[in-house]
Amino acid sequence: MRRLTRPGFWLAAALLVLLLLAAIAAQQFRLFERGWFLVQEWRHASEWREQSAWLPDYVATLQAQPIAGLDDDVSALTYDPDRRSLFTVTNQKPHIVELSLDGRVLRKVPLVGFGDPEAIEYISRGIYVITDERLQRxxxxxxxxxxxFVDAAESQQLSLGIGLNGNKGFEGLAYDSQxxxxxxxxxxxxVSIYxxxxxxxxxxxxxxxxHVVDDPERDARLFVRDLSSLQYDERTGHLMALSDESRLVLELNADGRPISxxxxxxGRQGLEKSVPQAEGVAMDEQGxxxxxxxxxxxYVFEKQAAE
Known part of the structure; x- marks a missing residue:
């Protein structure tokens, strides 16, 4: 019993508990995988920079600018190359919102018959796809x-009952036009990408x-805690995956491997403060x-010349 009262015993026990808690946190936040990715990104920088968007070279040139004229939270973002503007959606009072490239509201279009719109994606001139998260529609x-206005009842729809899980459904969209x-x-x-x-x-x-295709091997390599938005880079054939909880935008190559x-x-990428709750990412034809x-x-991020 004397051993249990010794300070050394309690110190060792406390250290063991702290180590266990640290290991659990590291697993939960995928810190080991993230650390290994940073090593790989550093090792292959000169090679991968020439074949990718290479996100480490991006710097915030406009940050934390309030979107004036909106009284509801925005979700998702897509770039329309025909109109040279951006589109997002709101879900408490469902609307499509068109934004200028400097973040000004250009117009709002009410959505009718949508329960929880979470993403919008440009497909072709005048055509978009919107997700209804809870219904996986x-x-x-x-x-x-x-x-x-846009009425869901008058629109082509596709419902996918894949891993139904309340409001943890379809959160992001990206389109490969080619x-x-x-x-x-x-x-x-x-976390999954279909x-x-x-x-x-x-x-x-x-x-x-x-035809629906999944890739569990690629999804297992995504060391992020959630997915908020997607963007397909037509120039490289790579996919950008935005994670709010992990505070990252990941670039995945054609094989689905994170490369930048x-x-x-x-304090990173020219940001004065952390992005509080990232919901949507989009890329224009200049990158x-x-x-x-x-x-x-x-926010706007632009690529700077490599030093």
């Missing part, structure tokens, strides 16, 4: 200059056939990155 919508692939991100439990072929249905002369990252922590964060903050 994808809705193809048309949006023109004179559109007054491969005609729609990438859909499941937020968490588990590849959908055949939706939206754009050729009426062909049958409506949908943009940190959303204060400029746009990001929105709750509550309604707007």
């Amino acid at each position: 994808l809705v193809k919508v048309r949006l023109d200059d004179d559109t007054l 491969g005609q692939r729609l990438f859909v991100a499941k937020e968490r439990d588990p 590849e959908i072929h055949g939706f939206p249905h754009t050729n009426p002369d062909k049958p409506f056939a949908v 990252a943009l940190s959303l922590l204060g 400029r990155l746009y990001l929105v964060s709750e509550p309604n903050l707007f």
Whole structure:
């Protein structure tokens, strides 16, 4: 019994508990995988920089600018190359919101029949896909200059009952226009990215056939705690994955391997303060990155010349 009263015993016990807690935290936050990724990113920097967007070279040129005129949180972001503007959605009072490239509200279009819109993605001129998170529903919508509202009941829809989990459903979208692939991100439990072929249905002369592809091996390499948004880079064929909880944008190569990252922590990438709750990322044809964060903050990141 005397051993139990010795200070050395309690010190050793406390250290053991701290080590166990540290190991649990490291596993929960995927710190080992993240550390190994940083080593790989450093080792292959000169090689991968030439073949990718290379996110470490990006610096915030506009940060934490409030989006004036919105009284609801924004979710997701997509770039429209025809209009040279950005689109996001709000979910408490469902609207499509068009933004200028410097974060000003250009117009709001009410959404009718949408329960919880979480993402919007540009497909082609005037055509977009919106996710309804809780129902795991994808809705193809048309949006023109004179559109007054968008009604889900009048739109092409696809429902996917994959790993239904309350409000931890489809959170992000990205589209590969050449491969005609729609990438859909499941937020968490588990973090997953699905590849959908055949939706939206754009050729009426062909049958409506949908094929869903998953990649558990790629998803296991995603050392992020959640997924908030996706962006497909047409220039490189790489996918950008935004994680709010991990404060990262990850660049995945064509094989689905993380090869570079943009940190959303204060003091990194030119940020004065950490991005509070990143919800959407988009990229224009020059490679400029746009990001929105709750509550309604707007950011721009631009690539700087390598030193």
